[in-house]
Amino acid sequence: MNVPENLKYTGSHEWVRQDGADVTVGITDFAQDQLGDIVFVELPQPGQQVQAGAQVAVVESVKTASDIYAPLSGTVTAVNPALAETPELVNRSPYQDGWLFRLSPRGGGEDLLDAEAYLALTRDA
Amino acid sequence: MDSSWQRTPLYAAHLRSGARMVPFGGWEMPLHYQGILAEHRSVRERAGVFDVSHMGEFLLSGPAALEFLQWITPNDLARLRPGRAQYNWLPNAQGGLVDDVYIYCLAEDSYLMVVNAANIRADWDHLNGLAEGFAGRGLTLQDLSAATALLAVQGPRAASSLQEITDTDLSAVRKNGVIQAAVAGWPVRLARTGYTGEDGFELFCPAESAEALWAAICVLGVTPAGLGARDTLRLEAGFPLYGHEFRPDRSPLTTHYGWVVKDKPWYAREALLAAPREPHLVGLLPQGAIAREGSSVYRGDELVGEVSSGTQSPSLGRPIAMAFVRGEAGPLEVEVRGRRVPAQLVRLPFWPPSPH
Structure with missing residues (x-):
């Protein structure tokens, strides 16, 4: 299972990458593997204000719908336009082409996990 | 486990x-x-x-x-x-x-x-x-x-x-x-x-x-x-x-499988024929959202039914659902995560696709 060292993580299996002033958010390799074939992704609207811990997106496999939570409070600045037509990118490339949305954060993020802590969490799962 | x-x-x-x-x-x-x-x-x-x-x-x-x-x-x-x-x-x-x-x-x-x-x-x-x-x-x-x-x-x-x-x-x-x-x-x-x-x-x-x-x-x-x-x-x-479309408390004659019942005497014939046949089973094509079991079905503002099985159809590449619905006329909507989306009524089965 792939858990890149340079990312931060949540206990609900989102990853967070600092990209300039914004952060990019997706779901982890562990999460996409647990979900199986992803067939539908519902994303927030650019401009939408989100609270850390609030449900902001939905990733659906053939079998189930899974809520995605905002890892930080802030404003949505972009969503991945490719996922409407090719949601399977989340399976194929969870950390790159399968990213979900970008946020302009209002601070916070101190409680995000590093790769080692996240890996430990998935081992207990 | x-x-x-x-x-x-x-x-x-x-x-x-x-x-x-x-x-x-x-x-x-x-x-x-x-x-x-x-x-x-x-x-x-x-x-x-x-x-x-x-x-x-x-x-x-x-x-x-x-x-x-x-x-x-x-x-x-x-x-x-x-x-x-x-x-x-x-x-x-x-x-x-x-x-x-x-x-x-x-x-x-x-x-x-x-x-x-x-x-x-x-x-x-x-x-x-x-x-x-x-x-x-x-x-x-x-x-x-x-x-x-x-x-x-x-x-x-x-x-x-x-x-x-x-x-x-x-x-x-x-x-x-x-x-x-x-x-x-x-x-x-x-x-x-x-x-x-x-x-x-x-x-x-x-x-x-x-x-x-x-x-x-x-x-x-x-x-x-x-x-x-x-x-x-x-x-x-x-x-x-069974457990989705068929249940102990619902007549199977609410589905398109009425042909199973033949004209012969048997122990529960009267009970089966007398049981209510509404709501009845329909096929739905929800637009832009996957309606799953339990999703509500609306005709206008009226709640008229519930999805019994729903998924993304791998063969058709779009959401499909079976639902129990009261009444015949459309148009219908299904509620997915608090949002209503149109759901076209179609004849079952979904596959193989009909020529229409």
């Missing part, structure tokens, strides 16, 4: 194939191996093999077996010759269903009934309760479930693949036919039946030979397929599933 889950004789084989195991009806079963979409496509385009050993098998035999089955089910078994199989129901006395079943006529006085895994106990009690009225008439009920494995080989290449490992001419086995055969050297009861909407066979075999048969079939290039694909395939084919 809880140790109380039952395992089929193929449990170890599933783990070796990398299956994601999940609880289903009291059993620990493979949800998928490589993925639901790939397995689904394999069955529609080539061939797949399912372990359905969790299903129950009862043998009903003796001089009164036919009369008993005629008394407890709505389909007409008088037409069923040895070597032929029939879809049928086990209705309760209130007009709902205890289970839906397949009945294979093995000989004049010998019938094999295949039942849903989650209902084995309830079906067995139901059958034995009704059998009390046949005491002393020559009726024997045997539960063969634990000793019997069941493999389903399904798809357009199912016949040509299996033909490679049997001397029996499979082209001579018609749909709903059942014969005794040797497959890969193992004695099996081989039936041209299934639950995918494709051509295919179901192989009943002793639990001891299940692993060897499974391996012999996989070597042919037949794709192992899990319960995830089984569910998407049956839903596309418009097949009701």
Whole structure:
């Protein structure tokens, strides 16, 4: 299972990458593997204000719908336009082409996990 | 996983194939191996093999077996010759269903009934309760479930693949036919039946030979397929599933399977015919959202029904759903995560697609 060292993580299996002033958010390799074939992704609207811990997106496999939570409070600045037509990118490339949305954060993020802590969490799962 | 889950004789084989195991009806079963979409496509385009050993098998035999089955089910078994199989129901006395079943006529006085895994106990009690009225008439009920494995080989290449490992001419086995055969050297009861909407066979075999048969079939290039694909395939084919479309407290005549009921006397005939037939089962094409079991269905502002099964159709590449709905006229909407989206009413099945 792939858990890149340079990312931060949540206990609900989102990853967070600092990209300039914004952060990019997706779901982890562990999460996409647990979900199986992803067939539908519902994303927030650019401009939408989100609270850390609030449900902001939905990733659906053939079998189930899974809520995605905002890892930080802030404003949505972009969503991945490719996922409407090719949601399977989340399976194929969870950390790159399968990213979900970008946020302009209002601070916070101190409680995000590093790769080692996240890996430990998935081992207990 | 809880140790109380039952395992089929193929449990170890599933783990070796990398299956994601999940609880289903009291059993620990493979949800998928490589993925639901790939397995689904394999069955529609080539061939797949399912372990359905969790299903129950009862043998009903003796001089009164036919009369008993005629008394407890709505389909007409008088037409069923040895070597032929029939879809049928086990209705309760209130007009709902205890289970839906397949009945294979093995000989004049010998019938094999295949039942849903989650209902084995309830079906067995139901059958034995009704059998009390046949005491002393020559009726024997045997539960063969634990000793019997069941493999389903399904798809357009199912016949040509299996033909490679049997001397029996499979082209001579018609749909709903059942014969005794040797497959890969193992004695099996081989039936041209299934639950995918494709051509295919179901192989009943002793639990001891299940692993060897499974391996012999996989070597042919037949794709192992899990319960995830089984569910998407049956839903596309418009097949009701017990616990979703069929329930103890709902008439099965609310579905498009009314043809099961034939004109003959049997124990719950009046109750079944008198039970309410609304809301009734429809096919829906939700737009832009996957409506799943429990989603509400609206006509305007009126709540008119509920989705019983829903998924993303791998074959059609769009959401499909079956729902119980009151009234005929449209247009309908389904509610997904608090948002209503249009849902076009369509004739079942979803697959194969109609020319319109």
